[in-house]
Amino acid sequence: MYQLIVRAKKDSDALKAMARVFYPDWNLRISTLKGARGINEIRKNLEDMVDELLYNIILVGREDAKFLVLEDEFPENVVFFMVDKKRIRNARIITLSRCFERARAIIRNSAQWQENAYVFSHKDAPFVKYSIPAYDLFLGLGEGYERMLEILLGTGYKCTLFVRGFGGTHETYCGPSLVAKIKIPDTGKVKVLSKEEAECLEIKEEDLVSSNRDIVQMHERIS
Template sequence: MESLIRILVRAKKDKDAVTATIRTFYGDWGGQIDVTSMGGVRRYNDLVKRIEEESKGYDGLIVVLCPREMKELRNYRAHPMNVRLVNLDKAKVRNARISEIFWAIEKGKALFRIYARWHPDKQGYVHFGTIGEPLRLKCKPTYDMYYAIGKPHKELFTELFGAPIGENPLVVKYDEGVHEVFQGSSMALRILIPYEYDEDVRLVGKGEYEPIDVNISSCINLNKSYLLFLERYAFKIFKWAEANTEYDYDRVIVPWSGGKDSTVALILSIKYFGKENVVPIYVDTCLDLPLNIKYIDEIARRLNIDYVYAKADISIELKKRGSLPTKDDRWCTKIKIKGLYDAMKKISDRPLIVVGDRDCESLSRLRRPFVRWHEGMLQIAPIKIWSTALVQLYLAMNGVRLNPLYELGFYRLGCYICPAFRSWERRILEKYFQELATYRKRFSTLKYA
């Protein structure tokens, strides 16, 4: 079966350079990424024709590397939905180091999620194409974007920064804790959310803007064709795994935390494999945030499915150690994973595991293939290239509400002692779950690195 990602370059020598890059950086991808030459064509019209021909005959993602010799192609905006163009500041692709080619490929993947235009008539954002007003966005493989959905989000922005913000603003999450909050096509606030739990959130920049309410229903309608394209692409990933691994699985397992990503992974799995073949497993750490188990039960009823409840009581180890887990010592994760694997062993000998991992979450996840072997089991990440914004819209399009904890302001969910919680999450814990924040503080003998 054909690859999942195709890199398109102008000439054969460029193809050789990309082949060396794939061999070095994507050696464990096993045919999930390949490279094709456009036969040495040079004229703008010939390049466009070649790209569009490639797009029509290929249902994966296409990343076109555009060095200076193809600079005219940089004005090619109305490209097909499965194509992204990446500028490469070299005369030819073959002149770049393989590390530079690698990061250009990763930027191309990121452009499928870090993209937005404002449609003023519809009061919504478009995440593909050329409709609407462009936003001035930077794009790197580790960036993310999301909708700050719900009135509590709006109230928190006003409370912290004294700045009135419309409902459901689009937020772009950059590196080093920098976030930009958009109102329409204008950057309204630039805020710094330190990774350290005990530091404080602060305003570091402000633009000229008018408060605008974003209509999420309009965003769904504006992006429906793109969301359906991403759904089909997820199914292609499943098909690729079945066709290329010869893994005789007996169950499809979805580790289901109640978070947005694992919920989308669950919906995609049900649609493709059938709900009778999919087993969600929820691992209760006994330190989950309130409302989470209620959400799990609510969505299980909504999807008309059963799930396996497993218990991994982290609170016992917490009391024994007397200190919180840290980013360098996530002993809590080991306990949770053991609980998951113990539950899997009881229901499956050869599980196919579908996870909600995404590229922008960490460099290690970015480097992983869509389909990989992990501890003798096959693991698939169907939403690897999605942004949080696309995850949110896909859930809404399928009539599945977000976990209400996100509407309180959480960017990610987890136990309330989670070492990944930042200063932002501390604010929310203290505002809505003061008792839990106080309990956590009792064990804060170690500061997060």
């Protein structure tokens, strides 16, 4: 399901050690860019290596940060992520594991706003993009959510996007606008932490479906 790509063999050796310790049953594919350094060479090698049936995660160290500009040239199943070390091989395997988990989180915790619909893409400057594995995105659809928000906020926003964070805090969006932060604990009282005035947009479920069809089909192929 995953291909991890790094620039050089010594970097891939570090990832293989990480995989043996933390992901022994995952059958991770670990590949290298054959030591390529120039951005055109990196681009060409990636074009040959990216697999449409896998999530492809490219890990780069600080010395290769310039390659991050290639992110939006590649399809939705490709994620670039920087490890905060000069080189990948310099990071401890627990650090590499955390970076892998954060890169994976970006795939499911990102959203754009396009033509009156949420598009669950991490490309092209999404208004929501979290690399925190504990976070989750979900839609609030139907009369139940609308009624709840009307009680809490005084406005019955339709088709809201929620970002569930730590401690039961939920960022609440209508379109690309953050309209509230609401604390919804596992037990106890729901509390509005903050709220903002925003236009109550009409978001149609059929637009959501059509706008995300290609992305859903991508996840289906990979799964």
